[in-house]
Amino acid sequence: MTGAEIIVEALKKEGVDIIFGYPGGVLLPLCDKLYDSGIKVILVRHEQGAAHAADGYARSSGRVGVCMATSGPGATNLVTGIATAYMDSTPLVAITGQVATHLIGSDAFQEVDITGITRPITKHNYLIKDVKDITRTVKEAFYIAKSGRPGPVLIDLPVDVQRAECKFEYPDEIEIRSYKPTYEGHPLQIERAWKAIKEAKRPLLLVGGGVISSGASEQLRNFVEKTGIPVVFTLMGLGSISGDHPLALGMLGMHGTRYANYAVVESDLLIAVGCRFDDRITGKIETFAPNAKIIHIDIDPSSISKNIVVDIPIVGDAKNILSKLVENAEKLQIEAWIKKIMDWKEKHPLTYEKNGLKPQYIIEQLSGMLPDDAIICTEVGQNQMWTAQYYKFRKPRTLITSGGLGTMGFGFPAAIGAQIANPDKIVIDIAGDGSIQMNIQELATAVYNKLPVKIIILNNRCLGMVRQWQQLFYKKRYAFICLKDAEPDFVKLADAYDAIGYRVDSTEEFDKIIPRVLKEREKPVLVDCWICEEENVFPMVPAGASLDQMLEGLA
Amino acid sequence: MAENNEKGQRAHTIVIAVENKSGVLARIAGLFSARGYNIDSLCVSETEDPSISKMTLTVKGDERILEQIYKQLNKLIDVIKVFDLTEGDFIDRELALVKVKTLNAAARQDIMQIASIFRAKVVDISRQSLTLEVAGKTSKVNAMIEMLKSYGIKEMIKTGKIAMAREFNQKK
Numbered sequence: 001m002t003g004a005e006i007i008v009e010a011l012k013k014e015g016v017d018i019i020f021g022y023p024g025g026v027l028l029p030l031c032d033k034l035y036d037s038g039i040k041v042i043l044v045r046h047e048q049g050a051a052h053a054a055d056g057y058a059r060s061s062g063r064v065g066v067c068m069a070t071s072g073p074g075a076t077n078l079v080t081g082i083a084t085a086y087m088d089s090t091p092l093v094a095i096t097g098q099v100a101t102h103l104i105g106s107d108a109f110q111e112v113d114i115t116g117i118t119r120p121i122t123k124h125n126y127l128i129k130d131v132k133d134i135t136r137t138v139k140e141a142f143y144i145a146k147s148g149r150p151g152p153v154l155i156d157l158p159v160d161v162q163r164a165e166c167k168f169e170y171p172d173e174i175e176i177r178s179y180k181p182t183y184e185g186h187p188l189q190i191e192r193a194w195k196a197i198k199e200a201k202r203p204l205l206l207v208g209g210g211v212i213s214s215g216a217s218e219q220l221r222n223f224v225e226k227t228g229i230p231v232v233f234t235l236m237g238l239g240s241i242s243g244d245h246p247l248a249l250g251m252l253g254m255h256g257t258r259y260a261n262y263a264v265v266e267s268d269l270l271i272a273v274g275c276r277f278d279d280r281i282t283g284k285i286e287t288f289a290p291n292a293k294i295i296h297i298d299i300d301p302s303s304i305s306k307n308i309v310v311d312i313p314i315v316g317d318a319k320n321i322l323s324k325l326v327e328n329a330e331k332l333q334i335e336a337w338i339k340k341i342m343d344w345k346e347k348h349p350l351t352y353e354k355n356g357l358k359p360q361y362i363i364e365q366l367s368g369m370l371p372d373d374a375i376i377c378t379e380v381g382q383n384q385m386w387t388a389q390y391y392k393f394r395k396p397r398t399l400i401t402s403g404g405l406g407t408m409g410f411g412f413p414a415a416i417g418a419q420i421a422n423p424d425k426i427v428i429d430i431a432g433d434g435s436i437q438m439n440i441q442e443l444a445t446a447v448y449n450k451l452p453v454k455i456i457i458l459n460n461r462c463l464g465m466v467r468q469w470q471q472l473f474y475k476k477r478y479a480f481i482c483l484k485d486a487e488p489d490f491v492k493l494a495d496a497y498d499a500i501g502y503r504v505d506s507t508e509e510f511d512k513i514i515p516r517v518l519k520e521r522e523k524p525v526l527v528d529c530w531i532c533e534e535e536n537v538f539p540m541v542p543a544g545a546s547l548d549q550m551l552e553g554l555a
Numbered sequence: 556m557a558e559n560n561e562k563g564q565r566a567h568t569i570v571i572a573v574e575n576k577s578g579v580l581a582r583i584a585g586l587f588s589a590r591g592y593n594i595d596s597l598c599v600s601e602t603e604d605p606s607i608s609k610m611t612l613t614v615k616g617d618e619r620i621l622e623q624i625y626k627q628l629n630k631l632i633d634v635i636k637v638f639d640l641t642e643g644d645f646i647d648r649e650l651a652l653v654k655v656k657t658l659n660a661a662a663r664q665d666i667m668q669i670a671s672i673f674r675a676k677v678v679d680i681s682r683q684s685l686t687l688e689v690a691g692k693t694s695k696v697n698a699m700i701e702m703l704k705s706y707g708i709k710e711m712i713k714t715g716k717i718a719m720a721r722e723f724n725q726k727k
Contacts, residue, residue: 119582120589124632127578144632178574178635302626305619 003131004029004162007095008037010138013170016066018042018057018420019095020050024070025110027097029162042420042449045441047074049413051081051094052439056414058090059400060375061421062215064145068095072110075156076117080407083121085152087404088236089213091145092152094118100160101129115156123151131164139174148181149300150213181299185316190324193271193295193312197325200269200293202337203229206252206281209236209403210274210298211318212396217241219322220273226329230341232260234275235384236403239393249341250350253281254541255385258348261539261547263341264289273297274318277307278404279543287546297321350389352535357506359383359458359531363390365514366428366456374426375400375418379411379435381465383458385537387430409438412455416442419451426454426518433459433483433490433528443497446524454517455526460533461487468536472551490528499524563617566595567641568718569624574633575601575608582631583610592616592624596649596715607635611647611717640718647718650690652678653700656707657685666706673699684709 001009007030011019020042023031034041044050047069054065065085069078075096085092099108115127124144126137134157141153197203211220221241224231231241232252241248252260264270270292275281282288288308296303296310297318304313314321352360363386366376372394378384378401393399400418402410415429429436436457446453458464461484470478494501500523504510510529517525539550573579580599587594595613602609614624621639628637640647653675657663663685670677670687673695679686689699693716700711 115578116581119578119585176632179632300630302623302630304626306623309619 001166001168002029002033002162003134003157003164003166004033006131006134006166006168007138007157007162008033008039009168010135010170011039011066012037014064014138014142016064019066019068020044020053020057020417021068022047022050022070022074024074024097026099026159027068027070027074029159030068030095030097030157042416042445044413045444046439047077048081048409049416049439049442049445051078051092052084052407052410052413053417053420053442053445054092054094055081055085055090055410056377056400056417057421058085058092058417059414060397060418062397063421064091064093064142065417066093066095070097070110071099071114072112074110075112075114079117079121082118082152082154084402084405084407084410086121086123088209088402089150090152091150093141093145094152094154096154096156097162098127098156098158101158102160104158115154118154121152122154125154125156127156127158128161129158131161131166134161134166135168135170136174139171140176143174143176144179148179149210182301182315183299183317183320185297185314185321185324189312189314190321193314194325194328196269196293196295196312197227197229197271198332200332201334202267203269203271203332203334204263204267204292205229205231206234206264206270206272206275207231207237207240208234208273208275211237211240212274214274214299214318215396216274216319216322217396219319219326221245222326223322223329226326227332228334228338229271229332230263230338232256232263234278234281234403235388235401237275238388239396239398242394243392244394249345251388252547254283254543255389255537255539256281256541256547257350257389258539258550259341259344261541261550262344265291265546265548266340267292269293269295271295271297272310273322274299276300276303279307282307283541283545283547356532357504357510357529359386359535360390361507362456362458362510362529362531363387363430365511367391369514370426370428370518372398374398374428375415375422377401377411377415377418377427377429379429379431380406380408381432381435381463382460382468382535382537383430383432383435385465386458389537408435412436412439412453413442415453415455416446416449416451419453420449428454428456431455431457432464433457433461433487434463437488440493443494443499443524447498450522451524452520452522453524454520455524457490457526457528459487459490459528459530460535462533464535465537471536472540473542490526494524494526499526501526501528503528503530505530564615565641566613566615567621567639568645568647568716569612569614570638570640570718571610571612571628572602572635573608573610574635575606576633579608579633580610582633583628586627586631590623590627592620598715598717611715613716638720640720644721645718646721647692647716648690649693649696649714649716650688651696651700651711651713652686652688653703653708654679654684654686654710655703656683656709658683658706662706666703669699669702675699
């Protein structure tokens with residue numbers, strides 16, 4: 001078999017049936033073998049779209065996403081997508097073509113050192129120089145991508161290796177002596193944690209994306225219901241248990257709810273599960289959870305005591321450890337604490353002025369009418385934060401958003417990947433008029449593949465989050481944020497791609513059009529919602545401030 | 556970063572066992588630069604097992620930085636094991652080649668005497684210079700270099716430290 005055939009067979013062994021990709025010179029042998037292989041290749045319109053689509057596919061399904069691109073510019077166009085997946089721990093395998101081995105290092109046409117470039121943004125990467133190494137490398141790549149703390153793995157494949165011949169032997173098992181993730185939590189640490197939980201007067205769970213990627217939602221819900229401990233979520237943790245749950249306090253951090261942030265400040269025991277204490281959730285590190293002992297459960301030892309020094313670290317898989325904790329769980333006597341939180345919740349709800357078409361209204365409406373399993377992707381900026389605040393995510397893997405890297409242009413291609421992985425679910429991209437233009441070309445991909453992805457543009461004719469910061473912290477000097485003067489007609493744009501486009505300016509129009517949008521099963525639908533230009537995301541903890549120093553309602 | 560030792564920072568000697576593959580050194584070096592840790596010295600070579608290389612690094616930092624370095628190194632797929640030798644009993648050696656000016660016979664005599672005190676070897680000689688090879692603990696190597704400075708050092712190169720835990724009295 002040739003190297004290209006071996007790759008195809010190896011991918012099949014790993015259960016791959018979809019690849020998001022874009023062809024090119026040195027990828028041709030592989031493309032040729034994929035052509036009638038039975039593996040479906042989704043042709044994107046820009047390689048960045050391929051990486052994000054594979055990411056959305058992976059996040060929404062829990063499977064490894066696969067993307068491919070040719071050497072040079074093809075490979076570098078994947079970089080933003082790979083970095084996005086790395087920051088949010090998504091299992092991804094990226095395959096890139098490379099110039100022939102004898103040309104490597106000669107600055108050949110479309111040559112770039114992609115393993116060098118992606119070294120700090122992949123969990124691991126490989127340059128295969130011998131056809132005999134392909135099967136072991138593919139096996140390792142998939143194993144590394146999905147085990148432990150998941151992440152992207154890149155395989156760089158020179159064109160001559162794709163053409164070289166070798167016998168196909170696929171290993172059933174692999175053993176990497178230097179890579180042994182810890183899944184079981186240390187029993188003594190679990191015991192210590194449990195003792196601290198029983199003694200706590202004001203315990204609080206802080207839940208991140210690790211709970212979702214480990215599939216620990218049920219264990220978390222059991223733990224919450226048995227003990228009665230309230231929960232705050234990081235952006236990535238939303239949906240791990242239902243946002244409707246009485247003990248769910250929504251997101252904490254920079255744009256968190258007042259009651260979530262107050263709870264963190266007053267808590268005497270923070271039980272952090274699968275999160276990494278990003279600066280967007282901690283605010284000023286020195287004053288983060290000043291009264292709390294911290295238990296930190298995470299599969300990645302390097303996340304522990306990186307930003308916040310913790311008292312009881314437990315390294316291991318969230319699902320494993322939570323099920324151990326559930327075994328001993330009992331109702332805690334914390335009525336006074338719960339009452340305090342409920343009072344905050346009542347006194348400081350998320351609010352906005354209800355005049356005109358408001359983004360918060362749009363998200364609330366969607367949250368109210370969509371089924372629990374609808375998948376919501378977002379772009380980055382105000383659209384993302386309003387979605388996190390006002391949408392009640394009820395199931396894991398229903399929010400797909402670039403949390404760590406904050407990649408504008410992520411949401412739409414990710415929605416394409418999510419729709420392909422979940423053909424029967426409603427998939428929506430909540431976008432801004434800035435973000436959507438970063439990967440708008442993927443409309444062609446969605447139309448061609450008959451993907452009924454819904455794009456809701458919260459159109460404020462500017463780069464809203466940047467505008468908000470300029471308004472609050474840069475004396476209203478609005479540098480480089482105005483999109484108004486050259487805003488495309490998004491309805492015509494949709495039409496040009498043979499997608500469906502609507503524009504709405506009022507709540508009435510929005511309410512009227514939405515049922516029709518949700519019913520569409522064949523074509524992508526874009527709804528251009530002209531919202532109030534000056535609307536801001538509140539509450540807001542300014543960068544570097546403590547969580548209880550929130551700004552409110554300066555809109 | 557690590558300019559001084561006053562804030563709980565101290566020098567640590569770390570030995571890393573890694574897969575002997577191309578690109579591994581770049582991964583380690585990249586990790587240090589990306590996360591802003593300073594490497595004071597670095598020495599790499601093959602071991603008794605040709606599939607494993609060992610790197611000896613000296614780095615400065617407080618306990619938290621060291622803990623992060625240790626964890627981040629372990630996270631790299633090609634890193635097999637990381638040993639922080641500083642906590643236990645270990646042997647460390649460094650080798651230096653020092654080319655010193657010899658302006659006259661008296662200077663040459665002096666330098667040869669210094670060499671013999673430090674058990675350094677004369678490995679090259681010319682009318683104007685002597686080249687010494689000295690091996691030992693970093694402090695000894697540095698002491699000899701310090702002694703030679705007044706004669707004028709023309710050129711100097713050091714290997715960086717290599718280290719190994721002692722078989723007995725290991726705290727671990």
